[in-house]
Amino acid sequence: MTIDDALFKQAWPRVYAAAVRSAGGDFAAGEDATAEAFERATRTWTHGRPDNPVGWLITTARRITIDERRKQATRNRTARRLSPDAEDDNSPASSITGDDVLDLFFTCAHPSLTPEAQVALTLRAVAGMRPAEIARAFHCSPSTMEKRLVRARRKIREAGISLRSPDRAELDDRLGPVMRSILLVFNEGYAPTAGDEAFRQELCDEAILLARSLHDMLPDQAEPAALLATLLLIDARKSARVDESGGLVPLRFQNRQRWNSTNIAEGVELTLGALNSPKRGDYTLQAAIGALHMEAPRHELTDWPQIAFLYEQRLEQFRTPSPTLVIAHSIAVAEAHGTCAARPLLYGLKPAEDVTAFLHHTALARFAEIDNDIEAALRNIAAAAAAAPTTADRTALDKWSTKLEKSRASPNT
Amino acid sequence: MQYALLAYEDIDATEARTDEEQSELLAGYGKVAQALAEQGKLVFGDGLRSSVVATTVRPGTDQAIVTDGPITEGREHLIGVFVIEATDLDEALNWAGQMPHAQTSGGVEIRPVGA
Structure with a gap:
């Protein structure tokens, strides 16, 4: 070729x-x-x-x-x-310098476009993916995706959205949608919201490439560096995250020898750089949480109090934090300070959506496990499995309950 | 390019506004209009009376039918129209953001002018 x-x-x-x-x-x-x-x-x-x-x-x-x-x-x-x-x-x-691509990034993620259109345009214009590939990534029909792209391009032309990067003063506001688009691409690759695959490496790779080029173009900005760090740190676990049968392995059971140490080293270095910035944005806090997880030689040695504190700082940034964030915080608190401190954090949750219900019951199962209440843990695992978005998630939950049932049969192991 | 900046608000807000609040609102728009005019970007700008006093003309069988009330009956109605010159959407968004309806309650819709 x-x-x-x-x-x-x-x-x-x-x-x-x-x-x-x-x-x-x-x-x-x-x-x-x-x-x-x-x-x-x-x-x-x-x-x-x-x-x-x-x-x-x-x-x-x-x-x-x-x-x-x-x-x-x-x-x-x-x-x-x-x-x-x-x-x-x-x-x-x-x-033509790298800045031309930066202009493209910002225009594709212009706040006047819907988040779906921002992601689709970014993947088309910056990553060069075909509409059919983007459609497959987001589980919609190629014609729906084509329509979305046509509509977005029409809006750019008719509404007069210029191909340009924002001024310094607007940069913080405008970086948000660009980074969110990249994160959405990564999440869809790392934890597909539907389908039978445990993850889709091509989307993760695409997102890392996008994050890397954004960081290369804005090297003095902490948040793009932190976004790249976060993606690298999560991606570093990929070969330990899925077992031979394709089931997901939760973080605490992963074989840490199989984590990608090159990715971890780069991610940690980028995180430390971002933490030097006077204002700590949400991506910097996420990267710091990721780095703490990856630096623990064993799960028991994870610095949970520090992670719980970083989650608290993340929560403070949002008027209405997402259920995912609230649940992640509660788990960190449970690991650091026990379930009595953690349970009340979940009281305000309305598990309306399946994904929220899945995460909520998974958290409650872990709380019960920490408290040695195996019956309650099994009940919540079953409820989580009923709401699990993918087959891989269900398989992982099945394994967890099998493990718990064995420990119940022989309590001293 | 020319952009129409269309200010919308709750009908209840329009009806409940006191004279004092009304002059405050007008002063807010006056500031934006003055800044636009100083830069030679103001084509037109003014407020509208409430849609409660609107009249609508629609096609009928023999001749147009005149009815009392606005085209679309909704909770929110159009309450002000500005037409401005701006190089692109970002500039228009910046002007729209300075309008009282983008800052307190209601909203400003931005539409490119010209078909």
Whole structure:
């Protein structure tokens, strides 16, 4: 192949941004030109790549958009002159820096778009995923995903959303949706909300790549560094997280020898850097929690009081914290200070959704286990299994109850 | 580009507003309008009377039918219209954010002008 995966990943967002820009901010036209430029490359690079393949692709995509705009103008017979943008667009391809991709990131996650559209556009424009692949990742039909993308591109064009990064003053607010999009991609890979797979590595890898490029472009910002750290630390557990039969292994039963020490080292270093920042954002706190988990040589040696404290700081940032966060905090408190302190934290929860019910019963089962109340633990495991989102979750719960039943049969082991 | 900034609020809020609150609201809009005008970005801007006194014309069989009341009956109604010049949505959002209905209660809808 003349265009391998590495070149595609590196080139796609740069070509896309340049094409959108020379198409006057029109994402649909820019995307068509990008796809066409890659097709032309596959056709013409039969004797090897040009010296500067990314530059070649950018120049080609720009030429396509300019030709397209000329054709449009002639077709319309309105004698409307091409906008100065397009005519001045002879700047050398080498002037395209990483910042063009940063502009693309921020525009795809513009707060005026729905979170679903933000994620879909980011995966399409920055990661180069096809609509059908994105549809599979989010369990919707390709036509639904295509419609969502068409609608988002139309909104960008008609509402006048510029392809640009925010000013310094707006950066904090605007980084939120960008990072949330990346996290959503990772979560869907790490803990799919539906389906039979325990995780989907390709989505995790995609999210890590996106987080890494965001961090590379904004190296002095703590939160993007912390986001990358969080993803690396979670991803480091992947080979210990699933057993031979495909069931999930909870953190405390994982074989820590199998954790990826390179990822952990990089994640911890990034976390320490982020913690130096005067203002600790939520991603920094998450990274710090992740680092504490990963640095414990054994589960019993985990610094639970510190983790519970970090969860408290996370809770303070939200007016209405998510049930997931409330439950995670309660578990940390139970491990650190006992279940008497932890139980009241869950009183306000309304387990309306399945995922909340699943997490809630899993937490109550763990509390009962800590208190040696095996009957209550088994009851809650059964309730959690009934609400479990994936087969892998159910399998893990089954194993847990088997383990508890064995310990009940022979209490001294 | 031109953007229409459409201010909406609860009908109850409109009906219950005292004269004093009304002049406070107008002063809030006056500030934004002045800033827009100073930068040459204000095309039009004013408040509307309550939709309680609105009249609607719809197509009929022989001739248009006139009815009492707004097009859409809802809890919230349109209460102010601004048309401004802005380079992109971000700038329009920034102006909209300074309007009283984006700060206390109600909301401001941003729509590009021109079909």
